[in-house]
Amino acid sequence: MSGRLSQHPDLCPADRVERAQQGAVQAGLDALLISPGADLRYLTGYAAHPLERLTCLVVPARGEPFLVVPLLEKPSAAASPAVGLGIEIVGWAETEDPYALIAKRLGGSLRRVGLDKQMWAEQVLAFQRSLPSGAELDLAGGVLGEMRMRKSPAEVEALRKAGAAIDRVHSSMGEWLRVGRTEREVARDIADAILAEHATVDFVIVASGPNSASPHHETSDRVIGAGEPVVVDIGGTTQDGYCSDSTRNYCVGGRPDAGYQKLFEVLLAAQRAQCEAAGPGITSGRLDAVGRTVIADAGYGEYFVHRTGHGIGLETHEEPYIVAGSAHVLEPGMTFSIEPGIYVPGRYGARIEDIVVCNNGIGAERLNGTPRDLVQL
Template sequence: MAHDAQLYPADRIARAQKAAAEAGLDALLISPGPDLRYLTGYQALPLERLTCLVAPANGDPFLVVPLLEQPAAEASPVGGLGLEIVGWRETEDPYALVAGRLPVGPEGRVGVDNHMWAEKVLAFRAALPGVEQALAGEVLGALRMRKSAAEVAALREAGAAIDAVHAAVGQWLRPGRTEREVGRDIADAILAAGHETVDFVIVGSGPNGASPHHELSDRVIGAGEPVVVDIGGTMPSGYCSDSTRNYCVGEAPAEYLRAFGILLAAQTAQCESVRPGITAEQLDAVGRDLITEAGYGDRFIHRTGHGIGLETHEEPYIVSGSARPLEPGMAFSIEPGIYLPGRFGARIEDIAVCTEDGGDRLNLTPRDLVRLDG
């Protein structure tokens, strides 16, 4: 696994400042969340008290933290960046502190991170009257979606960890158990495989598989029922896993097997079509057209996929209407699905990375329907 200095290089803030200047922003205001971790390696606690990286387009960046959080900030990777850390006391107004140090005129523009709490956005609006607020994600998204070799290595490690869980699902998935019971075992295995947190566990049995984001229920799994298992977590590196496989105890219904065969062909074709220059909507169409030709077009009800990195869902999105060309280093899911309400559903998901001359799949467990003995 890559060292943190490779995963979170010290030049990222400077690159973000340059990109902000090019986008016509006077500064970036980044509160705790994936953008702050991307820029500094610091996984700060999201508290009601303001922690904020202030990165002027021109000038030295600094990190504003509550005084009681200053030791944690100094002990984090921020301590090795040579960044000024400004602690504020309980009786101080941190928004006024930032406003007083920011070289932004009354008609300036600042980028606030996409996940900043509304109360903080509004407090900055009050402290910087007349200053326009834009989304920092419009600047940082372009940086974050092109993964470095170290980031790809972190995603590969995450992919191998979630693959290990899928390889063991047969130990827990059997008739007579509830989705929740199976899900609890899977969640334990996600942590045991090396993840720091469990982000989601979907066990959609029978008709519940037709709800793409079903998660878990007390429904008892029956013999001959297809089960969609979509799972993911976050590794200590901060990078995420996400993979979906399909299981059945005993023999699945004939129409399910037909639909699954079409889905497998579509997902395989999409994975094989990843290359620089293909657009997001073209990649979406590769699978969607096959599914539509087979008569299930109206049963593929979501986009083909989402980018992945420090968040499970981030840019780029593989969706109709996006003319974004894929570039080397972009990482995203390929997860077409077919859903028949009240009956069953199926989805196959791998994380793929666009390379210099094609694509690289990071999930390597078999994509076929996994038939389990009852």
């Protein structure tokens, strides 16, 4: 199932570019300039390679959008859903200046232009030189972020499939996670399994024993011992371009000590409380506080060192962010992780992570279904 991302046309409906134009007008932007990345895929379905040669979707606030691509990439662009959206594809030759081409087509009355947040610095500077003097460069995130964080039913279904795919990998963990193997050996097997279910492997964390106290440990040559807790946090991107991300906790060859078991029960209660509280109307900051309070009341507050979660969709980390102090109100269609963790330096740690979607009237639906209890192998 591995291969280049090829987002299904149903996941890039024709009204998105028009909505982006409306958002640009409301934000006081004269145009949006979108380079390869999640924003381009969201608007057009085109999974362009990020190259030193400029590829850029140009969305004037008023007027027809067009996609500027190197001539050698034009066949790929022409085979993407962008063509079906009626977007003109403009190829540029090696001796042409694509920045001047875009500036000329946009005209000389630009005041503010929004750039996608992942545009390379050299491209930003080239636009700065080519666009009319006095044209202010700003971020397009206020427009595109607002659109992307509210998922359509088709996007939710794509995330549901991604969640089921990563669940299948977790369900097979007993095939690879054994006493005497190194974290790196286990991670290689997990990566192969993710690739069988997804188009790409985005990350594999296998953190055993004291390494489990490091939230982003990844892997090492440490040998997994009997009775040690192991945090496995894994994710990939499906063929349709949507991401998975799920964390479960394992113990192999024996039971962990009583201190860890107590810690884990507190964490399980915190994550359950947050999943029950998640839903339209609660703020991100309040949702973070629900789990943080459970953990702090049990005496582990100093060991919960990161935010509760992050939005997910075409990127593993995107808006909304579930973080302390945020006044952002969650709405139907928003998808995000709920992943509280407790990490005791030098000893052990644990994190439980599910992806959830806010639904009208029924709170939040978990898109992961594997057991959240400590799994004994």
